Amino acid sequence: DTEVTQTPKHLVMGMTNKKSLKCEQHMGHRAMYWYKQKAKKPPELMFVYSYEKLSINESVPSRFSPECPNSSLLNLHLHALQPEDSALYLCASSQPGSGETQYFGPGTRLLVL
Amino acid sequence: EDKVVQSPLSLVVHEGDTVTLNCSYEVTNFRSLLWYKQEKKAPTFLFMLTSSGIEKKSGRLSSILDKKELFSILNITATQTGDSAIYLCAVARSGGGADGLTFGKGTHLIIQP
Numbered sequence: 752d753t754e755v756t757q758t759p760k761h762l763v764m765g766m767t768n769k770k771s772l773k774c775e776q777h778m779g780h781r782a783m784y785w786y787k788q789k790a791k792k793p794p795e796l797m798f799v800y801s802y803e804k805l806s807i808n809e810s811v812p813s814r815f816s817p818e819c820p821n822s823s824l825l826n827l828h829l830h831a832l833q834p835e836d837s838a839l840y841l842c843a844s845s846q847p848g849s850g851e852t853q854y855f856g857p858g859t860r861l862l863v864l
Numbered sequence: 865e866d867k868v869v870q871s872p873l874s875l876v877v878h879e880g881d882t883v884t885l886n887c888s889y890e891v892t893n894f895r896s897l898l899w900y901k902q903e904k905k906a907p908t909f910l911f912m913l914t915s916s917g918i919e920k921k922s923g924r925l926s927s928i929l930d931k932k933e934l935f936s937i938l939n940i941t942a943t944q945t946g947d948s949a950i951y952l953c954a955v956a957r958s959g960g961g962a963d964g965l966t967f968g969k970g971t972h973l974i975i976q977p
Contacts, residue, residue, distance in 0.1 A: 755906075782962030793952055794907070796964030807964060841906060847962040852898065855906040 754778075755856035757842050763862045766832060772859045774825040774842030783825040784853060785817060786841040794841055800825060801847050832863045866891040870953050870968035878976050881943050885971045887953030888935040895958035897929055897936050898965065902950045910938070910951075943975045 755776045764770050774783065782801045786794035799807035800819040814836075816828040825842055839860050843853040867890045877883055889897065896914045900907035911920045913929035913936060920927050924943075929936045940947055950972050954965035 784962075784964055786964075793954075793967035793969055794965075796966075799962050799964050801962040806962060809964070839905075845962065852896075852909060852912050853965060854909060855900075857905045 755842055755844055755854055757840075757856035757859050759859055760857065761860050761862075763864065764829065764832065765864055766834075768832075769828070769830045771829065772827040772840055772842075772861075774827075774844075774856055775823055776844040776854075776856075777823055778844060778846075778854070779822075780844035780846050780854075781822055782845045782847045783819060784843040784845075785825070785827055786843065786855075788839040788841055788858070790838075798827075829861075832861075834863050837861055837863045866955065866957070866966045868953055868955055868966055868968035870951075870971050872971060873969060874972040874974070876974045876976060877943060879943060879945060881975075882939065882941045883943060883973065885938040885940075885951050885953075885973070886935065887937070887968055889953075889955045889968075890934065891955045891957055891966065893957045894931070895956045895963075898954045898956065899927055899936070899938050900952040900954065902952055902970070903948075907952055940973075945975050945977055948973060948975045 785797040788794040797811045798817045803819045818826040839858045841858045842856040845853040871886045898912045899910040911927045916931040924941045927938045950970040952970045953968045
């Protein structure tokens, strides 16, 4: 089973809202990732968690706040977003040191009004 | 800065044709190169390549890596309309732990009936 699940599938929010994106995997992977993908562009790395600790933050604005409550779950808390933050947000997981085969979830399509 | 360059950026062929997609890379501490297929949503894993000259095959798809010349190709034979998608090439660095992937811009492949 190589399934990564993400909720919600779609999200529309205003610039003053606070919302959260959720990601879950049950493959026993100990690395989880958030990527942002704008239309017609490749995914861009935002955050990496390794063994539930934040190991990489690619200079992402503080209005995006990741959280890894346990080895299966990854959240992305959103607050005071801008319309240019509208994108597909992809979660992925892998086993650290396994050669980095990352398996992606279906994504959350976010629209900020 | 790591670079992944894919060519062509778009390609239109007829069903039954064979296509070759290219990916060249410059990356510090290369660990592996991965190919993904992306339709409407999440990238779907195709291949991971770590060693030069060893072809990986899955049905009509195959891929090979040349670590000396720093490139990889993805071949698709007897193409079908279901092969229409964006094919993404990504590289992973070795660093002892989890690291994000750096993606190329993708090749948008369209198979016409």
